[in-house]
Amino acid sequence: MKKLLIGAALGALLLPASVAVAQVGGEDHGHACIDEGCTVFELFQTPAEGATVLGYQGTEAPKYGTWGFNLDGRDTSVRPGDSFMRYANGAALDRLQIPSDRTSYGSFNLLRELSDNRVKVMIDALVARTDLLPGSDEQKIADAYRSYMDEGRLEALDAQPLQPYLAAIRAAETHDAMAAYMGQTQGRVGASLFGTGISIDQKAPTRYVVSTGQSGIGLPNRDYYLEARWAEKKALYQLYVARMLEMIGWADPVENAAAIVAFETRIAEAHWTPIQNRNRDETYNEYTIAQLASEAPGFAWQGYYDAVGVGEVPRLIVRQDTAMPRMAAIYAETPMDVIQAWQAFHTVDDAAPRLSRRFVDAQWEFRSRDLNGQPMQRPRDKRGISFAEGMLGEAVGRQYVAEYFPAESKAKMEELVSNLRIALANRIRNYTWMSAETQAAAQEKLEKFTVKIGYPNKWRDYSALEVRPDDLFGNTERAGQFQWKYQLNRLNQPVDKDEWGMTPQTVNAYYNSANNEIVFPAAILQPPFFDPNGDAAVNYGGIGGVIGHEIGHGFDDQGSKSDGDGVLRNWWTPADKANFEALTARLGAQYDQFEPLPGFPVQGGLTMGENIGDAAGVAVGLEAYHLSLNGQPAPVLDGVTGDQRFFFGWAQVWQSKYREDALRNQIATDPHSPAEFRVIGPVRNSDAWYDAFDVQPGDKYYLAPEDRVRIW
Template identity: 40%
Template structure:
């Protein structure tokens, strides 16, 4: 259906027409030609054309590993948070137990470096001493449970409570693989130059921390070797990131009795109660093979070596919160992995930590000062538009049968949007926060969080939980909740501005909304139904057609080079690439029903369609350190910014028209080769 004929159809469906009221004087700042490199043909290098001068003028700051639109906005938000936490810490008159007092006490304790330096590693001495007393394998397992329950984090494997993916109205115990420190199993198993360099830095980190708690250089070296040997065995047993993307491969529902048979040296009937999990006869196991390997290691690894491994788990989990020698050692390890030049300032780290630890207390202060009700109203209208646009696109799919379309439309209609912040703030009842005990505050918060999680067992699934704190610059889709979430933090320029023209908002936050909706229909999310259950709703023929399209999209991204011979991994980034392709198409469809979208009036020399795509491009502009780029290719399911900029547009006919992209241009794809999915 041609866009010029859509107006009546949209009106019949009840699409909300966004208001194009901003005047040209206000609009000028939103798409700034000074940030572009107009000497480059958009059809040859759209990324540089749209953002070339901005990229030249915005190198990565020394305290960062990358710098782009997301980072600019996060920087704005962390400074907003700084104002809030410093004000709260300075307000001695805030009533005991009030939101402001608890936030202020947490931040003040985190910034009390005099006390933190004086304590050294005293906060973990008792924990290290407890590990020394372990006598046998049962003691090792008991310590693993003790650490998880008492705020010391997990070791060997993860244990928690989440939805049953095939019965999402029920919470279940989830047991996942774990045990390693390096960001990906490949760093243990591959011998390329970068992996070897990271392992060397890791060995230095291990040795340094063991030395800092009183071990001789010789003993510290031995302990470092012991930890790495154990973690390498864990890495060998782990599923890869690509394997973990298959929701069926990681769905293994086992009775406790059956799990006991797979792990003869771990009696889960008596072990789970030590994790404060009682009365459960069935669990979900991500990787039974991994747990079987752990069980074998209980026989092959000595108790003495397990004690060293547990010591390490206490050390690495605590180092960033101890005195400066530990913090410096942690940062040196981070530097080796990411290339970051200088440590992020303490106020920034502690502001982020406050948000990450008691975010729904801090969030109340953030929303009261920084969140604008008109932003939520505009977002709500845009979500209505995007849902209708997606509906139109599904109905118009030539490759999908009516039977599958009906199921897709049911799922789309069931999407639950969440905008801004939660409707029911978490009170953190029972969490003790003391202005004088920074480390204990963290321990208390970790313990509180674990208890809150496992106490969900036997209760109704809470579908009102927000999942992200208000200052967060992000958005998400949950397949088991079938919900899309947009925290207050992302509802700002360059994603969104209530005063901006529709091209800016639809090319920015509109595409983000569409992206999250598209996750419900990506290679993983499409395997969940309207309720959120892991359940097939596709005909075999339609699924085969969809798989062929995902294969083509994977090949497109595999061809993109990041560093030297390092390429984007199309299968790892598949979900996000589908999100971008579906989201940008849906956003454009919705944009065409606005007053601006139906006009040809230029602003600053650019047509509405050009501004739409330029808004998309400026969201993904950025610079990144090569070390970070190499790491993220292995660990991040998102493609790098330059390829997110072009990955979807080169499959959209309207982009070619907007920028007069012709055969012979470097980014040109023949119409028959353009991937049309959602």
């Protein structure tokens, strides 16, 4: 359950790595290490029956063929138009095994493990040193990791760290008292019906604003409570709730678990759908606290905001405004013993990873195994790395950049970005569905894009964060409070344009609409996305497609609602807006037809923004590749043309496998389409793909020219 709303309308290539429950499509590296001279990892060997499968174990970037793509990874028995994923990646996918501690695996996961392995080497070296300056970032990183790895102390403490919280929950005997308690959980262990945070004001992006939205449920989203296809998961959740209540000695755990799930089901009925939550026009609603209290009675809003620390703000943004009155009424109608049990459960569920092993295992068994099909828990040292990074991410990132990000990579990325921008500018000038007036506004927005590559210009100051080597639970609470105070202090400050929403060691990229910026952390600038020594066509298909994807977010169905200064406003003529919406509707209808698993079709409305980003990535990336040739013919390498290599580069970054439960979860919750359709969805709308691979009528994914959707 998220209590903190962060940022303003980020469009990411993938969800942050921390969101493991709903991992995104297309994260695979099936071709790594097949060539001579590259270490062979256990991941790419066929395991014995029941054997543990490991992931990427090295600290060196993987190698793909001699020029950036592994031709041996293809399955040429398949026609490209019947399954371009199989044609480009089939043999590699056949070799790929999902590691036992993962729910999916691919390019993004592999590079994430590469990043983790490098950070592990760095942290191990820090832990071994005896000369670290007390209070330094290096000492804090080492102590954060030590606290996580001190299992003996955690076993001795068991549930003891929770006792003050459980006592406070029992003492909150009225609805108003519990509303205030929910506010006190901001940045601390516990739960709230509503998530509150500090974000950039989308209509005035030079300032920050308080935002509040729906929360309060423990399953991934409302569908898990309301749809019959999730009934089994809901039943397992109720058993998990009862188990956790019993483990903390809460009275009548079975009866209370049933009451909690019934309460959350009513809350889920009030929640907006995932597709509704994407609409930036509908999720920007200005309120005062008094107005919210008047329109959504039954919840002590002023007491809640006072406890959060923002009780004096003159205005706030309410995301799901029509859900608030219903949720407040449900809260007021629910007996306090149920509300207290609900808070107790979510407190232990939130705290479980920082408690003794019985709590850790119970949570993993439900949230990773039962919900997502993960056979084995991640080793504790890997979890310890994630914990230390979560506390001191930019301090870790500063050392990562010094050791693993060469300056020439940044320079080459800047050249790629420049070509992508030129390519999109050329395309905008030639759009027949857009008037000159809207074209000019689009060009102005493109010119104002800010590009961030590798790492921030200034690093986060962690001097006020206290970290102890023997206090895992306390470290987490202090880190949460440190982060929340940082957010609160922004309210009276101008927007920090230098701030990053991801650390350099994160394998991802994003677009921030309020800053009109695209951001590419250092860790994604490696094969198969980007190889400074690789073929240009493959690089343009890989990282070029990623750049185009993030630029495309600035012009997708939601990003296009902000102008070049990040202001949420309509800069379209009515006719052009209608043309654009007609194109996006056609694209959405294509994705609605994709069905990765029976009964689980892709939701074109939920994935619309990412699908538009992917379409832009392919279209603009290919044009930028052609520009990079400077009028010269593309070379042919091993019989593969330049355009073919471009499309292979795009397909290669989405090599992926999923466990079925994880794939179902993704389809239900994730705004990214599954990997197979991140490959085929964009390319089947590209005329050049048909020419490059002789795709003909009768092929499964053939589209007649008039049915191909060309947006950006």
